[in-house]
Amino acid sequence: MSVDTGSHTDEPGAEESRQWTARARRAAESAFPPDRLLPDRQPAYMASWIYVFGVLTVVSLAWVIITGCVLAIMGPSWWHVSTAGHFVNSLHLWSVEAFFSFMVIHLWGKFFMAAWRGNRRLTWATGVISFAVSVGAAFTGYLSQQNFDSQWISTQAKDGINATGAGAVWNVLNFGQMLMWHIVLLPIAVVIIAGLHVLLVRRHGIVPPFADDERKSKETVAPPAEEPA
Amino acid sequence: MVLGALLAALINLNGSGHYIHWGFIQISVANFVVILLMIAVFVLAIVLPFPRRKGRDE
Numbered sequence: 001m002s003v004d005t006g007s008h009t010d011e012p013g014a015e016e017s018r019q020w021t022a023r024a025r026r027a028a029e030s031a032f033p034p035d036r037l038l039p040d041r042q043p044a045y046m047a048s049w050i051y052v053f054g055v056l057t058v059v060s061l062a063w064v065i066i067t068g069c070v071l072a073i074m075g076p077s078w079w080h081v082s083t084a085g086h087f088v089n090s091l092h093l094w095s096v097e098a099f100f101s102f103m104v105i106h107l108w109g110k111f112f113m114a115a116w117r118g119n120r121r122l123t124w125a126t127g128v129i130s131f132a133v134s135v136g137a138a139f140t141g142y143l144s145q146q147n148f149d150s151q152w153i154s155t156q157a158k159d160g161i162n163a164t165g166a167g168a169v170w171n172v173l174n175f176g177q178m179l180m181w182h183i184v185l186l187p188i189a190v191v192i193i194a195g196l197h198v199l200l201v202r203r204h205g206i207v208p209p210f211a212d213d214e215r216k217s218k219e220t221v222a223p224p225a226e227e228p229a
Numbered sequence: 230m231v232l233g234a235l236l237a238a239l240i241n242l243n244g245s246g247h248y249i250h251w252g253f254i255q256i257s258v259a260n261f262v263v264i265l266l267m268i269a270v271f272v273l274a275i276v277l278p279f280p281r282r283k284g285r286d287e
Binding site: 047048049050052053101104105108109 | 263267270271273274275277279281
């Protein structure tokens with residue numbers, strides 16, 4: 001049994017539905033047609049190793065999430081004591097190290113390309129914000145180690161955080177609060193912002209080289225004269 | 230175990246860290262080496278040619 005929820009657009013000439021679901025669907029289809037969302041061809045200037053580091057960053061993030069989930073399932077008595085626990089704990093740490101290394105190389109590449117050109121400001125901004133939030137996620141991770149290192153870091157950080165006033169609600173000496181931020185709030189934020197960043201890359205494409213960009217802008221300003229018939 | 234012992238013999242991490250002091254800049258040797266390696270990877274990523282499949286010029 002089905003219920004008619006409004007006019008349909010499948011039939012030619014039919015009036016377009018103004019329901020929010022239909023409008024959201026049309027906007028999503030317009031912004032992300034399937035061939036743009038999952039393209040199989042890219043511009044020639046993408047053939048560079050520098051573009052690999054964005055993908056490596058996403059892969060490292062996936063490993064951080066996967067190993068973090070395993071640690072959450074098994075618990076501290078496993079990752080502190082058993083050999084397998086030590087291994088997964090180390091995988092979690094080293095995938096974070098790889099994540100930041102790849103992300104910073106990606107950032108260097110995009111900075112020198114001025115990758116915010118051509119209405120790509122939001123793509124750049126989401127990258128910067130995801131980097132900043134990732135620093136917070138890593139910081140709370142160091143506070144959640146339950147060893148002398150985490151004690152040292154938290155006691156060193158508390159004065160700086162308290163000096164900003166944020167310490168009133170964000171107490172780095174509160175282990176439970178830092179653990180919750182590390183395993184719930186910040187990972188959700190990083191995944192959402194990084195996902196938005198990737199979608200914006202799909203939406204606007206990669207930034208063209210400077211020479212190509214200048215040629216296009218000249219063509220826009222002064223279009224070539226038409227040949228006489 | 231053998232591999233672990235071999236690596237531990239090459240790089241002994243049991244001990245206080247080494248630091249570089251340059252004016253107000255202070256950085257551990259380990260962090261400095263990581264930054265140098267990242268710069269090296271960045272330069273290689275720009276310089277090295279990317280393998281391209283023949284017949285794909287777009």
